[in-house]
Amino acid sequence: MEHGRLARPAQQAVKKGNELAKPKTKKPDWQMPGILSEPVEDYLYSMLPPRDEVLAEMEAEAAKRKIPIVGPAVARILHQLALMINAKTVFEMGSAIGYSTIWWARAVGQGGLVFYTDGDRKNADQARGYFERAGVLSRINITTGDALELLSEHKQEFDIIFNDVDKEDYPRVFRLAVPRLRKGGLFVTDNVLWSGKVAQKNPDKTTSAILEFNRLLYDSPDLFTTILPIRDGVAVAVKR
Numbered sequence: 001m002e003h004g005r006l007a008r009p010a011q012q013a014v015k016k017g018n019e020l021a022k023p024k025t026k027k028p029d030w031q032m033p034g035i036l037s038e039p040v041e042d043y044l045y046s047m048l049p050p051r052d053e054v055l056a057e058m059e060a061e062a063a064k065r066k067i068p069i070v071g072p073a074v075a076r077i078l079h080q081l082a083l084m085i086n087a088k089t090v091f092e093m094g095s096a097i098g099y100s101t102i103w104w105a106r107a108v109g110q111g112g113l114v115f116y117t118d119g120d121r122k123n124a125d126q127a128r129g130y131f132e133r134a135g136v137l138s139r140i141n142i143t144t145g146d147a148l149e150l151l152s153e154h155k156q157e158f159d160i161i162f163n164d165v166d167k168e169d170y171p172r173v174f175r176l177a178v179p180r181l182r183k184g185g186l187f188v189t190d191n192v193l194w195s196g197k198v199a200q201k202n203p204d205k206t207t208s209a210i211l212e213f214n215r216l217l218y219d220s221p222d223l224f225t226t227i228l229p230i231r232d233g234v235a236v237a238v239k240r
């Protein structure tokens with residue numbers, strides 16, 4: 001993983017006696033507490049090594065403009081999963097300013113390729129600048145439009161498909177994505193616990209779509225799935 005000058009994380013819990021004291025700074029929106037207990041979540045974030053200048057700037061930008069990036073705790077999972085299966089091709093659905101894309105791109109290394117997709121051209125322009133500064137532009141294919149359509153246009157199989165689009169589309173993404181993964185490939189999805197709403201009664205339309213999606217993941221004979229309850233919940237499914 002390439003590192004430039006290291007910047008401090010946006011917010012760190014401070015150890016005080018036997019307890020973690022509440023951080024003095026306001027938590028960035030992307031941290032999304034609510035699934036794990038707050039002290040445990042704070043502890044996990046306090047363990048994270050500082051990010052380089054580009055990623056730290058993106059985290060600050062996302063917090064300022066309320067861009068829902070995965071944040072560093074989940075980004076590390078993405079990076080680690082790619083390293084674990086020696087992934088060389090990643091198709092990312094919903095890339096925004098490219099924060100998660102950079103973590104994928106650093107994991108696939110030289111010769112790897114990450115497909116950035118987003119519906120907003122302005123996001124893509126901004127992401128390109130970050131990719132250049134992060135030194136990973138050459139391993140990222142940037143396209144704008146509907147990520148589901150863009151995935152359908154690619155005929156190849158991918159090592160990893162990462163799903164972070166509008167949540168109501170998740171069941172449709174399931175049907176499109178699974179056939180496009182190689183055997184042993186990973187289908188990774190963010191926000192599958194939806195701030196805990198998946199466990200509440202009378203789900204709204206968005207929560208119902210996520211519930212249907214999670215059921216599809218666990219019931220599929222083609223996948224073996226686990227939901228990691230970190231931040232807003234990350235589903236990791238390996239294709240059999």
Ligand SMILES: C[S@@+](CC[C@H](N)C(=O)[O-])C[C@H]1O[C@@H](n2cnc3c(N)ncnc32)[C@H](O)[C@@H]1O
Nearest residue numbers: 069070094095096099100118119146147165166
């Ligand atoms: C949660 S953000 C992505 C954050 C990014 N994965 C990260 O962690 O850095 C979701 C993004 O997906 C885009 N999006 C949502 N639905 C989409 C679709 N069907 N096709 C393309 N982009 C979509 C939105 O414009 C938004 O920028």
